Amino acid sequence: MGRITARKPVLTLSVEGGERRRPDTLAVEEPLEIRVGGSPLAVTMRTPGSDVELAAGFLVSEGVVRAAGEFAGAIHCGGPGTGGEDNTYNVLDVTLAAGVRPPDPDLARSFYTTSSCGVCGKASIEAVETVSAFDPSLDPMTIALDALAALPARLREGQAVFDKTGGLHAAALFDAATGELLVLREDVGRHNAVDKVVGWAVLNDRLPLTGVVLQVSGRASFELVQKAAMAGIPMLAAVSAPSSLAVDLADARGVSLIGFSRGATLNVYTRADRVVAHLPAAVGA
Structure with missing residues (x-):
């Protein structure tokens, strides 16, 4: 679709003097x-x-x-x-x-x-628990710490429209066992980006989304944890901070919530048992 980006005139000014007029590529909203x-x-x-x-x-x-x-x-x-x-x-x-x-x-x-x-x-957490069809707390998935820490960079590599505009959020689903990138979507709204990857799962008959990590480019809000729980996603990882209510909901629904995932470090707020330093070798490997 050609309306993902648009060209608009911009005047660039410098405190050191000088100005430049040019077209700028912006994300369409x-x-x-x-x-x-x-x-x-x-x-x-x-x-x-x-x-x-x-x-x-x-x-x-x-x-x-x-x-x-x-x-x-x-x-x-x-x-x-x-x-x-x-x-x-x-x-x-x-x-x-x-x-x-x-x-x-x-x-x-x-x-x-x-x-x-x-x-x-x-x-309210009670409302989410009432209407959810899936229980992420039962998902036995685990992921190696180094693989989890690498996901933000892999997400960023796939943000083609962000490279042109600098103005889009992104969300992606990764298979926790294989590391495969299943789907990545960008949008001006962080909630929309998550809805798009969950919608991909609907259209491809992948619900509930067991054994996956939902990696997002921004912070982890209550709404994003809610969307993950409603889709059966066991782990949500964000490059920025979670809110207090996001942590409360993740704890109540058994979702592993990761925040400040940047480079070699990350914070695990709930269900830390799913993050392991080294996964054991497969039987017969």
Whole structure:
């Protein structure tokens, strides 16, 4: 999609004197209205691209979709309020599979938000525990410390649009056993980037996301831990700090929460048993 980046004029000034006018490449930010069965559900500001994944991941975080077969499909449609407008690709209508309960009308948030906000209006650990279909605490995954510490650099290497704009968050899923990068997505909103990788899992029938690490480029908020728990992800690693409520939720849901993962050091806030200095050799190896 060509609207991921845009060129805008910029005036560069120096305190040492001089100025320069040039075009600058910026990350595009546009609204996406998510509808379910034609009914508006939410509006989020996002970087265009992987919109179907974003919507699917968002519905997982809201407890609406719990398996690939429950998400029947999605289609971009014209602008809100008209039946014949040109398609702006900023409205996406999701179709759920037959028998899947549609979102509760109380969840509808057809208003401006700065990013997909996950648990806005129901931000409590008890609410997350009530609606989650998966239990990350039961996941026996482990990962070697050196492999875990290397993930932020591998995430950064894959941020193609960030290289051009310097203005996008990123999220990626790595297989804890093999180190394989499964999927990486960028977005102007950190929550949207996570929704996109979870949505990838929905579309590829990978829920629950057992045995993986979710690596993110920014801080670890309560909402990101919530999204990880709702998708069954056992480990969330961030290059920056977690919030206190993020740690509380990770502890309650059995998610390993890693913060300040930079270079050779990192902080393990919950479920440290999953991080080992050296993994034992495989039987028969």
